[in-house]
Amino acid sequence: MSAGKYLAQNGVYITGWSVSEYSGVPAGGIKHGSFFNNFAGLGLDLDMQRIAHIPGAKIHFLADDVAGDGRAGGFTGSNWGFVSYYGNHNGLQVREFTWDQALFNNRLFILAGRSMPKGGEFDGSDLYCMFPSFMCSVPTTLTVNGSMPSFVTSSWGVRLLYKPTEKTYIKTGIWEAEPWLKAGNHNSWPGPDWGFDKAQGEYIPTEVGYRTNFTNDRYPRAYSIGFVYDTASYSDPLYNNRGQSRALYGGTAMNRRGRTQLYLQAQQMIWKPDEKGTRGLILFGAANLMTSGNATIHDGFVAGLFDWGPFASRPRDYIGLVGQTFIWDHRFVQGMNDTLSVHGNSAAGPIRKPWQK
Secondary structure: HHHHHHHHOOEEEEEEEEEEEEEOOOOOOOEEEEEEEEEEEEEEEEHHHHHHOOOOOEEEEEEEEEEEOOOOOHOOOOOOOOOOOOOOOOEEEEEEEEEEEEEEEOOOOEEEEEEEEHOOOOOOOOOHHOOOOOOOOEOOOHOOOOOOOOOOOOOEEEEEEOOOOOOOEEEEEEEEEHHHHHHOOOOOOOHHHHOOOOOOOOOEEEEEEOOOOOOOOOEEEEEEEEEEEEEEEEEEEEEEEEOEEEHHHHHEEEEEEEEEEEEEEEEEEEEEEOOOOOOOEEEEEEEEEEEEEEOOEEEEEEEEEEEEEEEOOOOOOEEEEEEEEEEEEHHHHHHHHHHHHHHHOOOOEEEEEEEOO
């Protein structure tokens, strides 16, 4: 405690964690057995006001390490990833290395360096990570679609956050889109990806929102609308470079560039047993809509209920219920049907339009 107080008085804050999980599949699935996964992090925050007398400035550093099986699919037969199996590869990497500057009496905040917009910075909610086997930080649609890799990695970027009032904000940013980071370990840090030679475009999200908390609202709420412009190139989910179905005719996937996505979020505490307390029932939802380009999921929707402190004697317990639904991209569905047809499976379903489930 004395060491921690001394460091804090001098503007140095250390953070870290290690989460280990052992999983077993004793029956069902496609293979029986067990596997292990570990997710660890070590970070350092520096208050540059205390250290170097620079008002409103901070430095953030966080490295994380992923080890073990990244998916349970080899046992369960499903490629759905659980939050406990973080990331898409093993490796030690920098999650954040940024300069954080507050200006104009804490109205404008500039964050520049290595960071990741998919860790809840955009399209995020503090409730999502309460469902660890379902989603975390952002809706699954934002995680799956687009060129940015898993949130355990990072790329060069700048984020601007402006707060016109206590309850409103506008934020935007631009990040180096590195689809290469999805393919494998970006070789510890700094690693070869710390240059700009592997960039294939830019990832540009923008969000406008209204958010309150218990200090300024008895029934806290959060509403936001955002837009993502992803300029990176990607492989068409259906066509080859001759405009034919790749499953039927083979060939190289058609290269395409540019996708956009609109998202909306709402979160509202709707009932409390004690008017002045913090326990209560929260209703929340989100919608992610592809507005141009093609991705695995065309549209995704989230809806849920969350009860903080269902029992007065245990105010930090919670009960949550959430559901997601996905509308698959029509080219992705046709590609699956064509693949089934090639393998002689007559059970291939009809080609569905983008607005159909």
